[in-house]
Amino acid sequence: MSYALAHALIAIGVLIAILSVAAGLIWVERRVLALYQDRLGPNRVGPFGLLQVLADVVKIMTKEDWIPPFADRTVFVVAPAIVMVTTLLAFAVVPFAPGLEVVRLDVGLLFFLATSSLGVYSVVLAGWSSDSKYSLLGGLRASAQMLSYEVFMGLSLMGVVMQAGSFDLVEIVEAQRRLWFCVPQFLGLVVFLIAGIAETRRLPFDLPEADSELIAGYHSEYSGMKFGMFFVGEYVGITLISAMLVTLFFGGWLGPLLPGVAWFAIKVLAFVGVFILLRAALPRPRYDQLMSFGWKVMLPLALANLVATAAVVLWIRG
Amino acid sequence: MFALLRSMWEVFLHAFRKRATIPYPERVAFLPPRWRGRIILSRDPGGQERCVACYLCAVACPVDCISLQAAEDEDGRRYPEFFRINFSRCIFCGFCEEACPTCAIQLTPDFEMSEYHRPNLVYEKGDLLISGPGKYPDYDFWKVSGVAIRGKGKGEGVEERPPADPRGLMP
Numbered sequence: 001m002s003y004a005l006a007h008a009l010i011a012i013g014v015l016i017a018i019l020s021v022a023a024g025l026i027w028v029e030r031r032v033l034a035l036y037q038d039r040l041g042p043n044r045v046g047p048f049g050l051l052q053v054l055a056d057v058v059k060i061m062t063k064e065d066w067i068p069p070f071a072d073r074t075v076f077v078v079a080p081a082i083v084m085v086t087t088l089l090a091f092a093v094v095p096f097a098p099g100l101e102v103v104r105l106d107v108g109l110l111f112f113l114a115t116s117s118l119g120v121y122s123v124v125l126a127g128w129s130s131d132s133k134y135s136l137l138g139g140l141r142a143s144a145q146m147l148s149y150e151v152f153m154g155l156s157l158m159g160v161v162m163q164a165g166s167f168d169l170v171e172i173v174e175a176q177r178r179l180w181f182c183v184p185q186f187l188g189l190v191v192f193l194i195a196g197i198a199e200t201r202r203l204p205f206d207l208p209e210a211d212s213e214l215i216a217g218y219h220s221e222y223s224g225m226k227f228g229m230f231f232v233g234e235y236v237g238i239t240l241i242s243a244m245l246v247t248l249f250f251g252g253w254l255g256p257l258l259p260g261v262a263w264f265a266i267k268v269l270a271f272v273g274v275f276i277l278l279r280a281a282l283p284r285p286r287y288d289q290l291m292s293f294g295w296k297v298m299l300p301l302a303l304a305n306l307v308a309t310a311a312v313v314l315w316i317r318g
Numbered sequence: 319m320f321a322l323l324r325s326m327w328e329v330f331l332h333a334f335r336k337r338a339t340i341p342y343p344e345r346v347a348f349l350p351p352r353w354r355g356r357i358i359l360s361r362d363p364g365g366q367e368r369c370v371a372c373y374l375c376a377v378a379c380p381v382d383c384i385s386l387q388a389a390e391d392e393d394g395r396r397y398p399e400f401f402r403i404n405f406s407r408c409i410f411c412g413f414c415e416e417a418c419p420t421c422a423i424q425l426t427p428d429f430e431m432s433e434y435h436r437p438n439l440v441y442e443k444g445d446l447l448i449s450g451p452g453k454y455p456d457y458d459f460w461k462v463s464g465v466a467i468r469g470k471g472k473g474e475g476v477e478e479r480p481p482a483d484p485r486g487l488m489p
Contacts, residue, residue, distance in 0.1 A: 036333055038332055038335050043341070281322075281330075
């Protein structure tokens with residue numbers, strides 16, 4: 001009984017924490033982006049503009065929630081929920097600290113890959129049901145991008161799995177007690193980071209949105225809180241990819257002095273910072289460049305990493 | 319690849335640069351004296367209205383936001399009976415200031431004139447008149463012009479010669 005209660009508490013706590021972090025990230029991103037662009041960013045609402053998110057929520061809630069008459073109503077309404085559900089679902093297996101995870105699965109890593117890939121349905125369905133050419137182009141791009149980047153995203157993680165000898169995320173973290181996997185699996189880290197950016201549709205790979213060419217891509221017909229769901233879903237996605245980077249390559253909760261959760265949070269926030277810096281610094285590639293980069297550079301790299309890791313692991317075991 | 323990392327580093331260094339933003343209500347940007355803001359009507363050094371109601375500003379105005387009615391007082395000086403500027407139409411181009419022959423209408427470096435109700439943006443003569451001479455402290459149109467008013471006949475202006483006698487034979 002008490003075990004079940006504790007479990008439920010952890011689940012609710014994780015949910016609240018993730019959602020508030022994702023909401024807070026909206027403010028963080030705007031302030032940090034402003035920092036890189038010699039501006040100040042939102043600093044009016046509340047101390048340091050912290051209540052900006054609250055003001056945005058009030059605004060977005062009171063906005064007209066418009067569904068275009070030509071849209072496919074049901075799918076149009078369901079699509080934004082999918083991205084939230086799938087990315088939040090993936091958090092179920094993330095180990096925040098020893099014993100502090102919603103559920104410990106033997107195939108935690110596969111569960112993460114599966115749920116995070118499901119998120120693309122949200123984008124594709126949103127683009128399809130909006131029945132507008134920009135949205136459709138955005139959805140098409142998202143599906144093609146996801147297909148090509150999902151392949152080596154999984155492959156790049158197999159090196160970690162081989163070294164740790166398990167798909168269980170807790171065991172993967174424990175296997176990094178001596179040395180974080182970012183050193184022996186550096187290639188895997190680079191490939192996973194790039195695939196992760198593409199997975200969250202963040203700026204160097206934000207072709208599904210591409211404000212300058214597709215208006216806003218798949219969510220150009222969305223307004224009000226439905227648009228807000230896409231928005232928050234994107235930040236939940238960033239947090240998820242950062243959390244997975246930390247878990248798989250940077251020793252999860254491992255670290256001296258501070259408690260495990262604190263280390264985890266610090267590392268995740270550092271990676272969120274990298275995501276924001278990427279957005280500030282890098283231009284968007286052309287669509288064919290994105291595709292050829294994925295298939296001709298990243299996939300061979302991931303395969304080479306896989307083969308090399310396998311060879312080394314076999315050689316060490318003798 | 320190296321170029322990407324380098325540009326990320328350069329962008330990161332921008333975090334320590336000087337901010338370009340001026341947090342406005344607390345700190346106000348410098349506005350040069352010739353900045354074209356709120357329009358005023360100035361007075362001459364004697365303290366009387368400079369405007370002679372010649373309508374040139376109203377003619378020059380590209381958006382027709384100036385409206386006035388000429389009148390003449392007992393001294394023979396022309397003045398505007400009413401002078402009205404609709405600031406909800408004004409584009410602050412400064413053509414009225416350039417057109418004004420008496421330096422009466424001037425633009426000032428002030429832009430904080432928001433209102434909640436649009437009719438409040440229509441400024442009457444009382445709102446426009448200031449008590450000083452504005453940008454041209456010594457200029458007095460009636461003193462330098464050849465027009466006769468009470469207390470100053472033709473040819474009595476500053477640096478003005480008496481009018482020539484059209485019937486005289488001297489060259």
